[in-house]
Amino acid sequence: MINALMVVGRNVEQFMTPDMMVELAGIVNLKVQNGEKMDESSYARAIQGAGAEIVITGWASPLLTTKVVDQNPQLKYMCNLTGGVRQMVDRAVIERGLLISNWGNLIG
Numbered sequence: 001m002i003n004a005l006m007v008v009g010r011n012v013e014q015f016m017t018p019d020m021m022v023e024l025a026g027i028v029n030l031k032v033q034n035g036e037k038m039d040e041s042s043y044a045r046a047i048q049g050a051g052a053e054i055v056i057t058g059w060a061s062p063l064l065t066t067k068v069v070d071q072n073p074q075l076k077y078m079c080n081l082t083g084g085v086r087q088m089v090d091r092a093v094i095e096r097g098l099l100i101s102n103w104g105n106l107i108g
Contacts, residue, residue: 004028005052007043008081009036009060015081028054038062044071058082064089069098079103 004024006012012021012032024030031050035043035057043062047055053074055064058081069075077099080088085102094100 001027001029002053003051004030004054004056005047005050006030006032006056006058007035007038007046007061008032008056008058009034010058012058015058035062036060040065040067044068047072047075053077054079056081057088061088063087064093064098066090066092066096069093069096077101 016024021030031052033046035046038046039062043064044067047068048071051074052072053076055075055078057064057078061080064078075098078085078089078101080100080102082103085094085100089098089100
């Protein structure tokens, strides 16, 4: 099963129903952490500790930088659940080819 880390700064219940969380946990090995106060190093360690191939972001998630990605070669995909990705990922990460998607208003 694929490892995924959901790292959001607010309560996940603001944009994911309990049923959605159960469904997600049924298709990935899901770990959820509050990322609101994470710095670059702690973000990299959280991804590493989860062995995450997928990072799921939302409001107040930390910035995904090249340093974080370099320390996590297993990381393949970032899925942003809320709004735009400009506040969630450095442009250099996108230019390097990490797969990024933005659900934007789909959750609502």
